[in-house]
Amino acid sequence: MTHRLTRDEARRIIVRAQLLDAERPGDVVEVAEQLGYIKIDPTATIAPCEHTVLWSRIGWSYEAGQLQKAVELDRLLFEFDGTFRPMSLLPLMLPAMRRWPTHERSRAWLDANARFRADVLAKLRAEGPLLASQIPDTAQVSRAPDGWSGSNQVPIMLDFLLRRGEVAVVGREGRHRRWDLAERVYPSDLPVHPDDEAERLLHERRLQAAGIAKQRSPWTPVGEAGEPAVIEGSPRKYRVDPEALAALDDDGGGRVAFLNPYDGMLFDRPRLSEIFEFDYVLEQFKPKPQRRYGYFAHPILMGDRFIGMLDAEVDRAREVLRVNAVHEFLPWEPEEHDMVRAEIAELGEWLGVPVVGLG
Template sequence: MATPPLPMRWRELALASQGLGPRKRFGKGLAGTLAALEHLGYVQIDTLSVVERAHHHVLWSRVPGYCLPHLNQLSSAGKIFEYWFHAAAYLPMRDYRFALPRMLSFRRGESPYFQSVDKTLMAEILARVRGEGVLKTRDLKESSKGKGLWWDHGPGRRALDKLFMQGDVMIRERNGMEKLYVLPEQLLPAGVNQQEPNTEEMAAYLLDNAMRAHGVFSLGQLLHLRTGKPLRNALRELLQARLEQGAVQKLDDPALPETYAVVGGHGATRRSQAGAEVRLLSPFDNGVIHRERLLQMFNFEYRLESYVPATQRKYGYFCLPILWQGHFVGRIDCKADRAAARLHVHSLHLEPDWAPDALFQQRLQDAISELARFCGCTAVQ
């Protein structure tokens, strides 16, 4: 395998910070799920269930004993909430106030999205949530046409989406991908901070998340899909202060521009090969979602090809990155057939300059079997 540009100690720090090192750092079950989500800062929600939906897959990769109901349990208990990070995500409730700037921008009409929403329809939907206590998306019948669901048509969906984006309703839980909406006062715990953060506080939030969850990070990663000169300037000033305090150091590597590492961060304690495991990660995993960073740090070029025409795919429809002993060594294209309780492995592609040994092959078989069980499959084909 080609030598990545980043020294091994930094790659180990990045993986350990993500909870992808050899040591299980978050605990087990429901408590471990909350600890993992609070440490990572967010877990992306995705509708694709080719293997398992991303929000479940990410947590299963890190938390022993993770079960699908855990997210609903934590959300209903007011420990986490759904909103937007760089995409739809589960977020720790302690960070609720940092979602307020986006919510208020929608409410003030500053966002370019949802500019032509039917305000009467929004009021009707909000009144219904208030009157009934909870509203499922399938409950929104399109009364004007007498058929279908409001959710399946433009006006109703946009009205409900805007109510959610501006914080007038929240999602208490999901059944599959169906959402159950409630009023914020039904879900927000007493004492949760609802003061909109200023620019400096938002910068500190983003930087602290990156230092905790990534260990090694770039300014571009901090500002991913976040715009505005004031925030950019605040982050630069805060980074400079952390440099002067000795909390972070700037990497002296032209291949990694404006990249920083946490000083004193601990990389993975190397286990013996007998204790090593293969991890099959979600395409939306927090550790791989920044594709440019993945290439720069791990020399692994990865692209999800489910949105690519079949004739143009190089590896497969839904390939999962394969992590082994601090290296991304390949990808595996899988699909869960839940009706037949069978996990199909369509193809396996290892990096061309890396040769697997017998131990890796056995650990890969173990990982595939574990993934099959997680998907409710009893057989692998």
């Protein structure tokens, strides 16, 4: 059976799946379990992505130390590929991790550096956890700098071994990762899944986080998970999470949320355009004269619609949250102005600084 959904219904399903409805989650782990990952990014006009993603869901009770505790002490989350993920996903990821790398160039580099790999693992076994800077570069074959990594081959090898499940990030010192053997970081009693079962379960978890996704979306590949759906005005074939669909009428209402530009809710631009009628462009890498809303403006979600952009930044010299502009896509009602202003005030309280420039 193919479900036929209105745009309103589809939006409500997605907003609830992303924990952006009125019923806020209770803690960091609950957010990670539902979303599947929390993006890590240091750009901090307001706060780093991992923290604004959590604040936009949990609200004023979220503190940065809660994330660190979940990762480094409780081991309920782990770092992988620029994200924090719930440990419950690791068993589903391990079959693909053990097959990595799949590209010939990466396999050739790893094979050519077999002794280097052994050196890194031995150093971690003897002295870990360690920063990358504490591990000697003994590479036999080097990769040229690519703009993301320099000439030192240690970070590249550590990233390769992370993707293979041989090493793990045990914590951070500032923005620098501390590494150790995976066997000393990950639980030893993880369930084992056959490859096809692990892939199926991963698809189900991705659809749970998305609510609605295109079957072969490059942002949210969900395969045959869920049930087929079509959405008014869209020729695309979607999959919908049946549990989210069944709970569609249990609508507790919406709220205001400011979304970090790297929030996973925003990644699937075609879905944003089709279902939310929001053509989002990140202006971070545009020349200043070409920016319409600001260097790192945060989209404003009210209920199940995007209504504007918040251009704000923490002025660390003056210790204030400076509001440069609040852009309205369409003129707001007085109540909408009040709701957005209240959320900005709460953001300032969470950051521990006064708000200036709001008028």
